[in-house]
Amino acid sequence: MAAEERRVPWVIKYRPKRIADVVNQDDAKSKFVSWLKSWPNVRKRAALLYGPPGCGKTSLVEAAANELGYDVLEMNASDFRRASDIERIAMRAARASTLFGRKRGRIILLDEVDGISGREDAGGLEALLRLIRVAENPVVMTANDPWNPNLRPLRDVSELIEFKRLSKRDVIKVLKRICTAEKIECENDALNFIAERAEGDLRGAINDLEALAEGFGRVTLEHARALLRPRDREHNPFETLRNIFMAKYGWQAKMALSQSQLDYEQAKLWIHENLPHQYSDPEDLWRAYEALSKADVYLGRIVRSGDWDLLAYAIDLMTAGVAMAAQNNPRDKYRWTKYNFPQKLLLMARTRKARAIRDDLASIVASHLHISTAVAKNEVIPLLKTIFTANPKYAARLVLGLSLSEKMVEYLAGPNKSLVMRYVEELKRLKEEQAKVSRAAAATAAEGAKEVGAAAASGAKVREGVDRSAKKRRQRRGGDLLSYLSKK
Numbered sequence: 325m326a327a328e329e330r331r332v333p334w335v336i337k338y339r340p341k342r343i344a345d346v347v348n349q350d351d352a353k354s355k356f357v358s359w360l361k362s363w364p365n366v367r368k369r370a371a372l373l374y375g376p377p378g379c380g381k382t383s384l385v386e387a388a389a390n391e392l393g394y395d396v397l398e399m400n401a402s403d404f405r406r407a408s409d410i411e412r413i414a415m416r417a418a419r420a421s422t423l424f425g426r427k428r429g430r431i432i433l434l435d436e437v438d439g440i441s442g443r444e445d446a447g448g449l450e451a452l453l454r455l456i457r458v459a460e461n462p463v464v465m466t467a468n469d470p471w472n473p474n475l476r477p478l479r480d481v482s483e484l485i486e487f488k489r490l491s492k493r494d495v496i497k498v499l500k501r502i503c504t505a506e507k508i509e510c511e512n513d514a515l516n517f518i519a520e521r522a523e524g525d526l527r528g529a530i531n532d533l534e535a536l537a538e539g540f541g542r543v544t545l546e547h548a549r550a551l552l553r554p555r556d557r558e559h560n561p562f563e564t565l566r567n568i569f570m571a572k573y574g575w576q577a578k579m580a581l582s583q584s585q586l587d588y589e590q591a592k593l594w595i596h597e598n599l600p601h602q603y604s605d606p607e608d609l610w611r612a613y614e615a616l617s618k619a620d621v622y623l624g625r626i627v628r629s630g631d632w633d634l635l636a637y638a639i640d641l642m643t644a645g646v647a648m649a650a651q652n653n654p655r656d657k658y659r660w661t662k663y664n665f666p667q668k669l670l671l672m673a674r675t676r677k678a679r680a681i682r683d684d685l686a687s688i689v690a691s692h693l694h695i696s697t698a699v700a701k702n703e704v705i706p707l708l709k710t711i712f713t714a715n716p717k718y719a720a721r722l723v724l725g726l727s728l729s730e731k732m733v734e735y736l737a738g739p740n741k742s743l744v745m746r747y748v749e750e751l752k753r754l755k756e757e758q759a760k761v762s763r764a765a766a767a768t769a770a771e772g773a774k775e776v777g778a779a780a781a782s783g784a785k786v787r788e789g790v791d792r793s794a795k796k797r798r799q800r801r802g803g804d805l806l807s808y809l810s811k812k
């Protein structure tokens with residue numbers, strides 16, 4: 325029996341059987357149990373248990389079911405992809421289950437619902453909501469990230485129950501309990517080491533403990549250090565590049581990217597930047613660039629067509645394709661190389677502000693000329709730049725006509741900015757004076773009108789008329805470039 329039993333992984337063997345066995349999570353426990361006991365007289369017909377991996381969500385549902393006498397009908401995310409599956413389950417769930425002739429309640433457990441993605445599973449999501457509405461049994465869901473936008477509709481119909489990340493102390497407590505039950509000798513430092521590494525994931529910690537105990541019969545810090553690799557952490561771009569180039573087999577190169585902090589778009593830029601530093605043979609380089617450019621074509625197609633099946637090819641090409649390219653001079657793969665940050669990313673970061681100003685400018689120009697912002701950027705802004713450097717006086721009129729900001733003037737005029745701004749100030753002053761003069765003229769006209777006995781109201785009309793003609797003049801001045809451009 326001992327041999328048989330040993331085959332059951334410890335995470336299953338030591339799964340909490342009773343609610344009290346679930347370590348920590350007191351708030352979650354009481355909230356969940358009272359919700360379950362009051363069902364169907366509850367505010368929300370479903371419950372959504374959320375929290376980090378391996379902290380006891382699934383365990384609590386199973387322990388509560390065990391203790392309170394429920395059956396658990398469990399489904400995983402992949403099961404509720406299709407609406408028809410959910411209908412089938414709903415039918416089964418609607419019937420009360422019997423065991424040994426005794427009627428028992430049933431919990432429908434939908435584990436790891438973060439697997440549902442919005443668009444493609446829309447049918448599944450709909451069916452799930454319907455299931456929650458009609459089920460004669462409590463529906464319980466678990467998720468790691470409840471704020472995932474795809475889960476919003478589920479959130480709205482669910483009692484939200486939060487699980488906390490387990491502390492190091494909680495993890496050590498469970499590990500000790502298992503060691504005692506298994507009669508395994510273990511060093512406290514070793515348990516501490518395992519718990520530290522687990523970062524609150526008790527499942528991971530129990531698996532580590534089991535691996536050590538199985539291998540050595542006891543658990544020591546020395547063994548723990550030697551055997552437990554650092555958790556699969558994400559590699560930085562430099563490590564990623566080294567692993568891709570050094571890969572002996574295609575799968576190694578692919579794995580290097582899957583373990584990277586870089587996404588495939590960034591990885592493409594990094595590889596592109598550093599290929600010529602790693603490979604020296606022209607033919608090897610050609611092969612590598614050929615693979616990378618094909619990957620780029622696929623990535624472009626994915627963006628245009630939304631066909632994500634192509635991603636696998638793109639990734640193969642940019643990892644394995646690049647790694648296998650060093651055929652004439654395979655030693656190049658292992659050469660230590662100082663990798664550079666992709667120039668394109670640097671440039672984009674450096675020019676981010678300027679690009680934002682240019683984009684704002686383009687939308688102003690586009691709306692005035694009734695053209696697209698792309699045309700404004702490519703054809704009109706270069707022209708404006710020439711005007712702003714060659715003819716600051718005229719530029720000043722454009723600044724007022726288009727209400728451009730100082731930053732935009734700086735972008736267009738460069739070192740000429742102060743000159744343009746001086747003209748702008750002068751123009752503004754002139755305009756104010758002009759307005760004063762026209763106001764005075766209007767007042768005189770009104771006086772005159774009164775004298776000849778005309779209606780008092782006509783004064784306002786005259787003033788309005790004078791103002792309007794001033795406005796027209798202004799528009800004509802600011803607008804002559806615009807009308808020129810729009811005729812073009």
Ligand SMILES: Nc1ncnc2c1ncn2[C@@H]1O[C@H](COP(=O)(O)OP(=O)(O)OP(=O)(O)O)[C@@H](O)[C@H]1O
Binds near residue numbers: 339376378527
């Ligand atoms: N709070 C806990 N008390 C006791 N054991 C726990 C606890 N949390 C996790 N475990 C142990 O870790 C294993 C995994 O836990 P569980 O399946 O409940 O995690 P989970 O929160 O559902 O994680 P995931 O989000 O990955 O599904 C369980 O089999 C159990 O042995």
Ligand SMILES: [Mg+2]
Binds near residue numbers: 381383435466
């Ligand atoms: Mg779980």
